[in-house]
Amino acid sequence: MNHIAIKMLMGDRGKYLGIIMGLTFASLIMTQQPAIFLGLMSRSYSFITDVGLPDIWVMDEKVQFVDDIKPLQDTELYRVRGISGVQWAMPMYKGLLKSRLADGTFQTCIVVGLDDATLIGGPPVMLEGKIDDLRRSDGVIVDIDGAIDKLGKPSPTPGGKPIPLQVGDSMELNDHRAIVVGIAKVTRTFQSQPVVYTTYSRAKNYAPRERKLLSFVLVKAKPGQDLAELARRIRATTGLAAYTREEFKTLTYEYFMKNTGIPINFGISVLLGFIVGAAIAGQTFYNFTLENLRQFGVLKAMGTSNWTLLRMILLQAVLVGTIGYGLGVGLTALFGYSMRHSILAFKFPWQLLMFSGAGVSLICVFAALVSIIKVIRLEPAIVFKG
Amino acid sequence: MDSSSLAVRCENVVKTYDTGGQKVTALNGVNLDIAMGELMMLVGPSGCGKTTLISVIAGILDQDHGHCEVFGEDLLNMSGQSKLDFRAHNIGFVFQAFNLLPSLSAAENVSIPLIINGMKRSDAELKAVAVLEQVGLGARVAALPSELSGGQQQRVAIARALVHSPRLIVCDEPTSSLDHETGHNVMSLLKEVALHKDRALVIVTHDARIFEFADRIAEMDDGHIVKVKNAK
Numbered sequence: 001m002n003h004i005a006i007k008m009l010m011g012d013r014g015k016y017l018g019i020i021m022g023l024t025f026a027s028l029i030m031t032q033q034p035a036i037f038l039g040l041m042s043r044s045y046s047f048i049t050d051v052g053l054p055d056i057w058v059m060d061e062k063v064q065f066v067d068d069i070k071p072l073q074d075t076e077l078y079r080v081r082g083i084s085g086v087q088w089a090m091p092m093y094k095g096l097l098k099s100r101l102a103d104g105t106f107q108t109c110i111v112v113g114l115d116d117a118t119l120i121g122g123p124p125v126m127l128e129g130k131i132d133d134l135r136r137s138d139g140v141i142v143d144i145d146g147a148i149d150k151l152g153k154p155s156p157t158p159g160g161k162p163i164p165l166q167v168g169d170s171m172e173l174n175d176h177r178a179i180v181v182g183i184a185k186v187t188r189t190f191q192s193q194p195v196v197y198t199t200y201s202r203a204k205n206y207a208p209r210e211r212k213l214l215s216f217v218l219v220k221a222k223p224g225q226d227l228a229e230l231a232r233r234i235r236a237t238t239g240l241a242a243y244t245r246e247e248f249k250t251l252t253y254e255y256f257m258k259n260t261g262i263p264i265n266f267g268i269s270v271l272l273g274f275i276v277g278a279a280i281a282g283q284t285f286y287n288f289t290l291e292n293l294r295q296f297g298v299l300k301a302m303g304t305s306n307w308t309l310l311r312m313i314l315l316q317a318v319l320v321g322t323i324g325y326g327l328g329v330g331l332t333a334l335f336g337y338s339m340r341h342s343i344l345a346f347k348f349p350w351q352l353l354m355f356s357g358a359g360v361s362l363i364c365v366f367a368a369l370v371s372i373i374k375v376i377r378l379e380p381a382i383v384f385k386g
Numbered sequence: 387m388d389s390s391s392l393a394v395r396c397e398n399v400v401k402t403y404d405t406g407g408q409k410v411t412a413l414n415g416v417n418l419d420i421a422m423g424e425l426m427m428l429v430g431p432s433g434c435g436k437t438t439l440i441s442v443i444a445g446i447l448d449q450d451h452g453h454c455e456v457f458g459e460d461l462l463n464m465s466g467q468s469k470l471d472f473r474a475h476n477i478g479f480v481f482q483a484f485n486l487l488p489s490l491s492a493a494e495n496v497s498i499p500l501i502i503n504g505m506k507r508s509d510a511e512l513k514a515v516a517v518l519e520q521v522g523l524g525a526r527v528a529a530l531p532s533e534l535s536g537g538q539q540q541r542v543a544i545a546r547a548l549v550h551s552p553r554l555i556v557c558d559e560p561t562s563s564l565d566h567e568t569g570h571n572v573m574s575l576l577k578e579v580a581l582h583k584d585r586a587l588v589i590v591t592h593d594a595r596i597f598e599f600a601d602r603i604a605e606m607d608d609g610h611i612v613k614v615k616n617a618k
Contacts, residue, residue: 003507004490004498011489298485301446303474303502305467380446383485384437384558 001304005312008292009319015291016320019284023324023360024331026277030356031332031348033273037266038352039345044256045249046187047094047110051121054218056231057248058089061241065255066248067191069094071212072240079238080217085230087222090115093203094215096193100172103154109146109194111173113203121218122184123197128167129182134199139181140173145343146194147183173206190256192343274359282367285320289313289371293378301380309375313368321364325357392455393554393586394420394443399452401438412438413449414609422553423583425599427617428590430606436590439606440556443588445473457553474502478547480576482559484539486531492518492542493527499550517545520579537568541575548580555580557589561596573599 010016042049047066048057058080060070080089093113098106114121114134122131123141133139142151142165151171152162165171169180173196186195198206204213219242221230227244234242243251257263289296296309336346401413412435420426420443428436441447442454445461453460457476461469478499479485486495496514501507515527521541531539540560547555560576561569573596581587589600597603600617 001501004487004494004501007489007494008487011487294485295487298479298481298487299498299502301444301473301479302499303470303472303477305470381437381441383446383479383481384441 001299001308001312002315004299005315006319008295008312009288009316012288012291015284015288019281019288019320020324020327022277022281022284023320023363024327026274026281026363027325027328027356027360028331029273029277029328030270030359031329031352032335033266033270034352034355035332035336035346035348036344037262037270038349039347040190040262041253041256042347043188043190043345045252046189048245048249048252050124050187051092051218052124053120053220054090054245055221055225055227056219056234056242056244058217058219058234058238058240058242059215061235061239063241065252067094067189068255069215071210072214072217073212074214076214076238076240077217080219080234080240083230083234083237085222085225085233087220088118088120089220090118090120090218091200091214092121092216092218093200093207093213095203095207095213097174097196097206099151099194099196100175101151101154107150107194109151109173109196110189110191111196111198111203111206113198113200116199116201119199123186123195125185127183127185131182131197133181134197136179136181138170138177138179138202139198140171140178140202141182141184141197142171142180143186143195144183145188145192146196147180150194174208176206178206188343188345278363278366281320281324281363282370285317285364285367286370286374288316289374293374294382296375297378297380297382300375300378301383306376310372313372313375317364317368317371321360325360328360329353329356391422392419393422393424393457394418394588395453395455396439396443397453399439399442399449399454401435401442401447401449411609413442415452416606416609416611418604418611418614420586420588422586423581424601425577425581425587425589427597427600427603428588428606429592429597429603430612432592434606435609436606437558440558440588440590443554444477444479444556445469474499475550476553478550478552478555478580480540480543480547480555480557480560482562484531484536484543484563486539486542486546488531491528491530492523492534492545495531495542496545496549499546499552503550514545514549517549518542520548521545521575535568536564537572540564540568540572544572544576544580553585555585555587557587557591559591559593560589561591561593566595569593569596 060072062070077091095111096108097111099109100106119131127144147165151165155162165180167180171178207213221227231242231244336348339346396416396418399413399416403410403412430436442449448462493511493514496518497510500510518524518527521544523541561572577599603615603617604611605613
């Protein structure tokens with residue numbers, strides 16, 4: 001009877017495609033919108049992800065997320081270094097500084113100052129130059145997106161694309177001269193501002209004069225150390241906040257979840273997509289069953305059991321669900337792939353596949369259940385009505 | 387009539403429908419015997435209860451009162467599954483609107499009763515092709531219902547009703563969607579290939595032009611059998 005169920009389903013191409021399209025749309029919107037949401041949210045902590053080496057981040061106890069800089073005194077670095085279990089601790093400056101462009105306009109940049117000796121916390125991927133080039137006089141490394149776009153030199157033709165910043169070019173950071181010694185690839189940040197790397201001491205020169213300029217202390221634990229226990233020890237000894245990398249990511253992520261309208265905006269669009277997709281697919285599938293009611297009646301009159309009819313309808317639902325889900329997820333993946341070089345945030349983890357799979361299954365099961373009830377209640381005598 | 391030679395015995399069958407709070411009596415004490423090897427026609431005006439009676443005889447509708455035995459089995463007292471099995475093995479259906487599954491080929495449509503009875507699809511389709519050849523459609527086994535004329539579709543429906551060798555075939559207005567000549571041909575075919583001593587045919591019809599094919603004609607009115615007469 002499975003063969004008959006499949007033929008019944010695919011016999012009317014228009015309706016079959018209608019159901020598939022409804023489910024494709026539902027699964028597309030259930031994956032594409034959350035993928036953008038997850039991509040956007042992952043950008044909130046992309047800076048932490050890029051700084052791969054340290055195990056623990058130490059900062060002011062009032063810091064709420066990675067961009068919420070509340071500077072410390074440099075002496076805090078030595079206090080942290082003195083705690084048992086710490087293999088090394090390095091300073092990091094992170095702040096927003098203005099860069100004056102060749103056309104006279106200003107662009108705010110995220111300036112990251114790395115420990116002068118070790119350069120720990122540098123960019124994850126160097127495209128041009130070496131990180132050691134930061135030791136050269138006035139050396140800075142600029143991220144590729146910033147170099148191409150926001151920090152680019154003005155186009156010689158009016159309205160043309162800016163000329164990308166290159167190694168050897170000079171720039172002005174808060175009235176200080178800086179020379180580009182490298183181009184790096186960094187993960188886009190939430191604010192999408194250009195990222196400029198330099199040494200800690202040079203960053204302090206670029207930054208406006210303040211008593212406290214140390215943003216973070218990056219800590220590497222000695223081998224075999226329990227990171228949670230070491231973080232607790234740092235907190236207890238210094239009175240500062242200390243988070244493992246994952247804890248700091250979560251802190252940042254949760255701040256954005258609680259304090260921005262992003263989750264609710266995306267939540268609404270995902271919910272609407274789910275409702276619209278479910279309505280289209282469910283209604284089309286239900287209509288399909290209603291229109292085939294006489295055929296089910298014929299099968300019932302000929303001796304087909306309700307159980308067999310139920311299996312037939314479930315098979316039809318599973319089939320359209322699987323195809324619709326596959327197409328929807330495929331389109332989302334294609335969308336993500338085609339946008340990989342754009343500014344669009346996109347992250348498509350396996351959990352999202354599970355989520356959308358569960359969503360589409362729910363739609364199919366619901367539509368199938370409503371249809372099954374109709375078929376089970378069907379009087380086979382319907383077949384004698386003209 | 388000897389009860390062992392009876393295909394159907396209905397005694398005082400009553401069936402009432404509840405239509406929006408109003409009771410409508412479709413069968414009001416119907417008594418009817420149909421013998422094996424007999425072609426019985428049920429005739430009468432619209433709404434007289436003909437279709438309800440064949441639904442009860444075919445076991446797809448339960449009467450409220452009375453007995454209806456088919457091959458000695460009281461369908462009312464059968465469990466749901468037994469009744470399904472009984473229908474699947476013993477009864478063939480021919481409908482006014484053919485009721486072929488539009489997305490299945492002629493052979494696939496004909497094979498359905500065999501598949502319901504548990505036969506493998508490939509074997510069922512082989513047998514279906516043989517029966518389609520018997521009804522003169524050997525060349526159209528792969529055609530979809532939409533590719534067949536009304537007469538050809540009814541031939542497919544007849545093949546479907548015959549393929550599993552049922553002992554009773556119930557037909558509801560089998561010629562009313564067909565022109566006179568095609569209807570005549572369909573009835574000739576039905577009588578020729580479907581009727582034999584181990585099988586009975588019950589045909590509901592308005593079509594007086596096919597009365598000549600009946601062995602007996604039962605006239606119904608207002609939920610009763612008012613007259614049963616020999617057609618010849």
